Amino acid sequence: MTSPCAPSSRASSYLTLLVAFHVFIIIASNYLVQLPIDLFGFHSTWGAFSFPFIFLATDLTVRLIGKHQARRVIARAMVPALIASYVVSVLFNDGLFSGLDALGHFDTFVFRIALASFMAYVLGQLLDVQVFDRIRRSTVVWWAAPAASAVLGQALDTLVFFWVAFWHSSNPFMAAHWGEIALVDYAIKLLVSLLLFVPLYGIMLNAITRFMQSQRAAQVPAT
Template sequence: MTRKLIPGILAMAAIVVASNILVQFLFGQWLTWGAFTYPFAFLVTDLMNRIHGPGPARKVVAAGFVVGVICSLIGTQIVGEFGPLVTLRIAMGSGLAFLVAQLVDVQVFDRLRVGSWWRAPLVSTLVGSSLDTAIFFTIAFSAALMFLEPANDVSWAGEALPLLGLGPIVPLWVSLAVADWLVKLSLAIVALAPFRVIVTRLTAKVA
């Protein structure tokens, strides 16, 4: 591990740990506090990609994945009111969603790195965030994947309700996914500001 990766690894680890803790606390009806911290993992990945390239960025993603697995293992040992804080389906969904979404983010960013400064981080984050949300919520809560963990009752997630309380009737988990996705999209735009500032400052130091 080279010294240049340490800031990225520490930042990614902090985000993953914080998100795993904050996901236990609700924010309104459709979200948890973790929804507001996790999207910044894409910012870390994109910064590493822009500054050091796709190879180092993938190493930071791998480190974040390992930290996430450790958090999930710890969560399976903590029993809350309704059972373990982390079930097998949540652990599988979380790990797979993180790994696929972040690696796709790296690939898309690298393809778009030449051109307007904002295009690569924005497009890669939008694509990665969409994959992350779709993979996690489908694996964790879709009734079609009950066979992954038959003993885990997620029937509550299938309750038919208006989308975000206003739209067509859909399973509850779809509303949770859409709310999470909208936060990710919003923060993808917000994150462009720190991305620009950090890259400009670090590039100036190198120059």
């Protein structure tokens, strides 16, 4: 598969869109992680289905505009995501709107979730960028890099998030089951990533490649 390269003149626009996308997914995931679900008798959360979108976006960023730009996206998104995640999680604690008055009280449980998300995001994404970039340079198999980065990046992300957020948590259920939930959460993320997002990565990369090639062809003056 041909590796496209985004025009440098459009890089800033891509970065802005990617930062906004990352912040949105982090906020959504912090809300959804408060909503538990049972899958085949195992405890998990709805956040397991939303967060892999970030890894898809990061992998495409590395492929299109390089790992240094991908790191810039992470650096720009992490602080706004931390603040917005806390605000949204307080307003919608346990999935229910708590009212604006809830912002007047500091919620340590929700702050731990926001802080855990911040740490997991930064560490998981930096590992994802490094693994993806190294593997894509050493192999021509298009799916190897996104698959390997998903396996390692999401393992670190999941471990850091659940350990920081729920180890000795004030929530008895999460304190007792965070290890089990983390394992199931990781398994779901991995299945979703390998079965859905890796193929989607290939489809999107191929579509972007053809679009860029058509744009370049249209800019070549006719002789």
